[in-house]
Amino acid sequence: MALLSALRRACICNALIFFTVCFAGDRFVSFELEYTYVTKSPLGVPQQVIAVNGQFPGPVLNVTTNDNVMVNVRNRLDEDLLVTWPGIHMWRSSWQDGVHGTNCPIQAKWNWTYQFQVKDQIGSFFYFPSLLMQRASGGFGSFIITNRPVISLPFGFPDGDIVMLIGDWYTKSHKALREDLDNGKELGMPDGVLINGKGPYRYNSSLVPDGIDHETINVEPGKTYRVRVHNVGVSTCLNFRIQNHNLLLAETEGTYTSQQNYTSLDIHVGQSYTFLVTMDQNASSDYYVVASPRLVNQSVWEKVTGVAVLHYSNSKGKASGPLPDPPNDFYDKSYVINQALSIRQNVSASGARPNPQGSFHYGSVNVTDIYILKSVPPVTIDRKRRATYNGISFVYPDTPMRLSDIYHVPGDYKLDFPNKPMNRPPKMDKSLISGTYKGFIEIVLQNNDTVVQSFHMDGYSFFVVGMGYGEWTENNRGSYNRWDAISRCTTQVFAGGWTAILVSLDNVGVWNLRTENLDRWYLGQETFMRIINPEDTSNKTENPVPDNVLYCGALSSMQKQQKTSSAVVHGSSDLMLSMMLLSAASIYILH
Template identity: 65%
Template structure:
């Protein structure tokens, strides 16, 4: 050992040298707080992250380790969930009420997870108490490793766009309305990147509202990652006079097809390549407008941004580009069916996406999950799946499972609609580890619903109008149905998915429409390896927050393990670590 180097420094050297051989780490330190914004020209309280609305982009690469210290400066408990991040073997980091105790107001908690074997476009958001209606969301980009080719040329730029319906009421007021059975009604507007619309119509858009402008160079091609982070409205996305070349959705490369517009339902994410091939005689409209609504009250539910070429000769002109027929479910359904998996492309691994031949796997479990509009159950408005409205226990399901606490939940979620009165219960799906589950979502509501499953990418194999039957399997796409984590179900229709249950943990299956989710339209899937659980699931994290019947285990905030001194963004790559070690120990050697 060189003279003058303390033993503690040798420990650090071993620690960091070990890190040199592993996957890189990236650290974020985020404060979540209320900030004042005027997205529709009226000052209101929104949820910002590091003072930003929308929040920062989490930009990482396949297999990186992500450490995010979250300080909750709201006046109510908080959890952030990472929409589409699979958290392999680590549902402890999922950030939903079934797996984590909320972060109390004034506290912080550090998430640590690996974006294992994933690529693509996702987003994060607050998962509790309708908070996403106030913001708190941001983008997630997972880039390919250098050794894995991307199935298209390198774009000249990468642009994230958030589209969302928006209400000037606070999320707390919206909660009260939903609990009282009051329909959300038409939103006050549609935002793009947290900003209101360009004044395309003086009768609909007040003067003085800030609007987003996306600056581009003529002849260049940009990757646009578009996320519907709204409450309950399906939105049609389009760019005046430009084609949208679809290349990826929620972690899967797709067969590359041009679209003039795309219906993006609540919770969904898409990547398009857009080439700036127009004359730039003027700017161009970027539009996100509401779908499947006919009432004149929805006329203002249109978001408009401006695409500005550097050589543009003037402002955008003329009417907005036309949307599809607002009542044409078949158009949107056929568009969704046309989105197919690029089975010849690699993604997180070098083998082609189509090397996993999902259509040849024997289904082991079938669930037909039917939803209904909100109804009164024991005097309260609730929504249900298969007649059960999910009740959130004070002790998270994952903690109850870890400590073998009886009575918190039951593994008895029915695989069909019950022939009894709807009820409120904590009933979860008992999934078989390495089983292959078929789930059919049957939508008995009058609006489009989106459903999401944490921990997995599932294969969307079929959708149609009417009632699903056993014969419907004859229409399934068993070769190149796209793998994603959020799918739409049209009113009076069904959507079928297949999912390989290879990720142990307890995973949230939910409506992405916030009003449906808030009133109970969710369930959890428990996937346990009964033989070697300690090898297929990561252990309870040292910094776990305890609540419910385990509250007595909770340490004071000052005693908890945390990462509050992490810099805003520090990329601890092999190069950076090596430089740190050389600089650190060089001071002692000198």
């Protein structure tokens, strides 16, 4: 027994030394992300962009299902910063969500360490700065959760991984774009589309000036690659395609999909997709990779096209000729909806756990609440141009909502968000939706704006059960997919149309509901859902306030001044050590 105890103590010591835990504990991984400005010329014009660790786009963060993740963010910008992780469920911990309503900002020259577990998740996601339109200048990168080896993939293991971040781009800085919105202006047409932070290949000498650096993707003939594509742009839906190659859709935002081939796929702002692409073409030349705007006037937006090059190792020449065509659906409004609804979950595949994804029969669960969120073109409220849901343009409370709850800050927000559009003048307000733990809700997104939008819900995935044009009515429920609808965190809502989603409220906290279109988001088209477990008196369904929480607003006096040196923020190392000790101790007890 003494020998066994000694071995246990030695195992715990080794865990602390090597930042792993013995026996069967979930591992810890840590990252350092430093946000700075650098000068780049992605469209041939020198401009200030936001880099992460000196890179634009930022580094890929690779983790494995159930990892405990710690990300120390160093803010070397000249303004506040928060980094958000859309699609990462942040179980029981909206403290780590990285949006203004849940976290106090990381001030300039300060650091802060995010700590969360990617519990029971797989898939392709991305991170980005959530404040002040900063994503329009960069600061984004891919976040990949790889399945554990004990869970088999529903496809052959790929020969390699390719990450592609696509998005519309302005040569104006995010500060200038923000100023335009503050002055009541529209952002207007972007200046181009970037692929992995680079401008278009010179496929057309009149549309693309000389000297622009483009992305080249090197591949081997006959091999199959997992291609992860994220739309990290400002507000434009992009059609993604690879000349002469099929895109076998395999996963989107944490859900394995029913596998089917597409020649091209519309990827809306904030969405992520994983394709399997086999290099089965001859190598007489390189091939175009294209990301072009959709649902806009194509003749006017012709130059706003992202083009990269797919280069076989035995290629005999450069890509040439016209770009592969986008969908020809000008007279077919149903095409985009049919394509969106063709994306369904693979109900026979295992995700992060050894059971089929479709084992949760969402279609037979009783709905406990219904919310209709209606958006319209921006309106003037108190002489300011604002965007709304149900006539309310959200205004951030001075103190993040859960901190207000914990420390009893009075009057910081209200739980009176209307569950349907109201016949009254629009207003700015701090109004939240009240949700109950284990509820099962239906949200109808009614887009009466003139532009296609993306809707996102932090902390959750939801089932996209229906889409259509016109005003939603209760009769539309008869068309819902109640068996294999895709489960994801970001869905499109077409202009003049609706999208219906079903959500199981299994994650306590305060979670952001928003449009991913940066201009509408900045103008207030968002709210939050406060989900509380009234039966939980011992906080088993929500993590406590983290030790390193930042304080602001009515609680500013509780915040200690941080050191502004380049060293890791005070507390980050202690946090890592504390988590390692807790994990090791729990394992010691269990054994």
